[in-house]
Amino acid sequence: MIDRRAYKTRRGKSGRQINRDQSPFLLVFVPWATILLASYLQSIPIATAGPLLPPLGFLFLLAWRLLRPGVLPIWSGIIFGMWDDLFSGQPFGSAILLFSATMLVIEIIDIRFPWRGFAQDWAIAAGIAVVYIIATTLVSGSRLTLPLFASVVPQLLLSIVAYPFIAFIVSRLDRLRNMRLRTIA
Amino acid sequence: MALSGSKQRISGHSKKAQYGAFTGYVLVVLAILLGIALLTVSLVQPTTFSGLRGLFSDATQPVSRANAAGRSGGRNFIDSVQGFLEAGQQNADLKKEVEIARIRLAEAKAVEEENRRLKALLGLQTTDVKPVAVARLVGSSSSSTRRFAYLGAGRSSGVKPGMPVRSERGIVGRVLEASRSSSRVLLITDSESVLPVRRAGDNTVAFAEGRGDGLINIRLINLGINPLKRGDVFVTSGAGGLYRPGIAVAIVTRLTDDGAVARIISNPAATDFVAVEPLWQPDARRGAATPIEEALGTNDTVDGGAQEPEAQ
Numbered sequence: 001m002i003d004r005r006a007y008k009t010r011r012g013k014s015g016r017q018i019n020r021d022q023s024p025f026l027l028v029f030v031p032w033a034t035i036l037l038a039s040y041l042q043s044i045p046i047a048t049a050g051p052l053l054p055p056l057g058f059l060f061l062l063a064w065r066l067l068r069p070g071v072l073p074i075w076s077g078i079i080f081g082m083w084d085d086l087f088s089g090q091p092f093g094s095a096i097l098l099f100s101a102t103m104l105v106i107e108i109i110d111i112r113f114p115w116r117g118f119a120q121d122w123a124i125a126a127g128i129a130v131v132y133i134i135a136t137t138l139v140s141g142s143r144l145t146l147p148l149f150a151s152v153v154p155q156l157l158l159s160i161v162a163y164p165f166i167a168f169i170v171s172r173l174d175r176l177r178n179m180r181l182r183t184i185a
Numbered sequence: 186m187a188l189s190g191s192k193q194r195i196s197g198h199s200k201k202a203q204y205g206a207f208t209g210y211v212l213v214v215l216a217i218l219l220g221i222a223l224l225t226v227s228l229v230q231p232t233t234f235s236g237l238r239g240l241f242s243d244a245t246q247p248v249s250r251a252n253a254a255g256r257s258g259g260r261n262f263i264d265s266v267q268g269f270l271e272a273g274q275q276n277a278d279l280k281k282e283v284e285i286a287r288i289r290l291a292e293a294k295a296v297e298e299e300n301r302r303l304k305a306l307l308g309l310q311t312t313d314v315k316p317v318a319v320a321r322l323v324g325s326s327s328s329s330t331r332r333f334a335y336l337g338a339g340r341s342s343g344v345k346p347g348m349p350v351r352s353e354r355g356i357v358g359r360v361l362e363a364s365r366s367s368s369r370v371l372l373i374t375d376s377e378s379v380l381p382v383r384r385a386g387d388n389t390v391a392f393a394e395g396r397g398d399g400l401i402n403i404r405l406i407n408l409g410i411n412p413l414k415r416g417d418v419f420v421t422s423g424a425g426g427l428y429r430p431g432i433a434v435a436i437v438t439r440l441t442d443d444g445a446v447a448r449i450i451s452n453p454a455a456t457d458f459v460a461v462e463p464l465w466q467p468d469a470r471r472g473a474a475t476p477i478e479e480a481l482g483t484n485d486t487v488d489g490g491a492q493e494p495e496a497q
Contacts, residue, residue, distance in 0.1 A: 043327070044248075074210065092223055095220075097224055137330045
């Protein structure tokens with residue numbers, strides 16, 4: 001007796017599987033483009049009562065790095081940082097320093113704790129984001145007063161809350177990245 | 186050893202993978218050192234990288250501009266929906282408001298009349314300054330503790346660093362860096378911004394210093410009994426020659442020991458178009474920048490500005 005053909009097994013989550021391979025362009029382009037775009041987007045909306053918007057570029061970098069280790073090379077912080085500095089309003093060099101340091105720190109965490117769940121990832125991202133935002137405040141070149149630090153608190157909380165959403169977006173983008181589009185003969 | 190940047194996560198015995206991992210670590214340490222160096226340079230000399238920033242700000246200008254237009258469109262849409270929902274209550278409120286406005290209008294006419302009479306008495310004329318450029322605020326540093334805004338006009342429309350930027354309500358800030366078609370504006374709420382102000386109505390002079398969180402510290406110059414009250418409006422005093430006197434800056438919300446905390450009148454979040462005005466007293470600015478040892482203006486007046494000052 002011949003069974004019904006199992007068409008479903010030939011289709012993965014990202015399209016037809018047989019005879020298809022991932023596009024090498026998308027594999028690299030999607031993470032790089034989303035982080036660069038997020039860094040640029042944080043300069044666009046006007047909400048200037050205080051530093052309110054979470055550092056989008058940085059959070060996207062964190063999410064990509066934590067969800068997909070190996071996608072971003074360890075030195076990529078220098079490129080993302082340079083780009084972020086152009087739009088963030090911080091003195092040039094601050095993001096180069098902090099993004100690179102972040103990449104190194106996550107590398108060390110990766111070696112020490114290779115197996116993590118989302119909760120641990122979130123905790124790591126929250127910890128790093130808090131340190132990052134306080135560090136950006138310290139090196140921003142503004143007079144460091146109590147009200148200035150108080151004004152950073154909403155941004156801190158927002159960044160911590162925003163991480164799961166950004167991680168969700170990144171996971172969807174990762175599906176796009178892994179789409180099997182290229183036909184192999 | 187874990188290895189990122191490669192498809193292979195474990196380098197194992199592969200010499201190539203081990204070298205790759207090592208190179209990665211060397212690069213990231215170099216990047217951190219580069220970051221520290223660049224950061225030090227830009228903190229010591231903040232204008233060092235303005236050219237680079239300007240280049241990219243120019244390049245992304247069309248996108249920012251389209252977004253700014255879309256944003257104001259979106260705000261209008263939300264406003265109209267909100268207006269529809271609140272129509273009944275608003276109608277009643279407006280009727281009451283119109284009545285009050287009629288009375289105020291009559292009062293204003295009287296004041297205007299008096300004003301004209303007094304001005305004629307003094308022989309003063311109202312001189313309206315023609316703005317250098319009118320443009321949209323296309324963006325701001327909304328995730329940084331520094332308060333910068335990006336303006337959709339640059340050197341090609343005559344904008345130069347130092348020029349005051351104002352909206353129809355009041356001072357927004359001043360131009361910090363100008364590139365070809367965009368410029369960076371230091372908002373008055375930035376913690377590095379200090380602005381000479383006086384209280385509208387009398388001559389209580391003070392400095393308005395940004396706090397970085399959207400508010401402004403008013404620091405009185407003459408210490409003593411704090412004469413300020415909640416609701417006092419501060420306007421530019423014209424001292425320093427940068428800002429034209431009499432433009433609204435901030436309104437006092439809370440008193441402190443040596444002044445007050447004030448809210449800005451022209452909130453950049455609510456402003457759409459802003460005007461860049463010429464420097465009020467360029468000569469005074471030049472004078473302030475000239476060392477005491479040098480004579481001011483001799484090159485221009487005596488030699489016609491052609492000769493270089495002789496080297497000592």
